[in-house]
Amino acid sequence: MLGVVPNSLLPVVVTLGLGVIAGWRHDEDMNAALSLNRVVFRYALPLALFAGTVVIPRTELLSDLPLLLVISIGTFVPFLAA
């Protein structure tokens, strides 16, 4: 259990850190970051969302309505409050 958090979050810190190093070494600049973000936003993320959602079985999607409701409230209420 103790290993779960470092195992799952270390990749986040390492990838973020590599980006910082790339910027610090002037290997990449803000234009590169903007270009990468454009690729993520216009291509990679829509594909990930579509491919991840379309494989969920219909019964599973419908049986998790209480969870959907709780998570919707838990994300939308703070969004509105802010």
Next chain:
Amino acid sequence: MRAAALQAMAFGFPAIAFIGIPILTPLIGAKATVVVDVAGLTGNLVILPVTLVLLSFGQTLKRSPDAGNPASEPAPITIASAFGDALLQPVVPSPAIAILLVLTGLPMSATLTTSLKLLGSTVGGLSLFASGIILNAQSPKFSLPASVSTLARLILIPGLVDVGLTLAGADTNLRKMSVLALGIPAAPMQVILATRYNTDESENAAFLLYIAMSPAFRR
């Protein structure tokens, strides 16, 4: 308006689509995929479109010559175009179309899904790497709004949901999955949007830095 939209997104949009599976699977098993899908759908079908509309609207107001005049009302066509701009972003219709396909029961080729996943699987790595470059370029400093957002995202929101569900008598499984899903750190999405709409890049980079560093101290 654009800064407020991004701050609100930081409160409401967990990075569950980016890092949900590796964190939740060891904790709740195969059910993690469903939690990630459900939380991802909420964020991408509700929070993201609303944020995009607010950002587009804020940008349109900034471009408008009457933007500095509080007496001037934005023309209806401006609001409509802001909605149109936001809803036409591929990230909004793609999960909605996928849900319709699931609900209608139309078969989807596994080969096609795998082909789409090849580029789709780069989301987490590319966005975090780009955020690192932005973090270096913006030199984030201490920011009170970023600190408040971090505490709210990691502790306050999941805590309140847990208390609410306990009072409502919800079963342990629902409480566990909801709290874990809502306790996931915020997404790098607001850094992407901050650079895309030229709003508070430094503050959002600071928020991402706090979030990235915080797991070491919170459990």
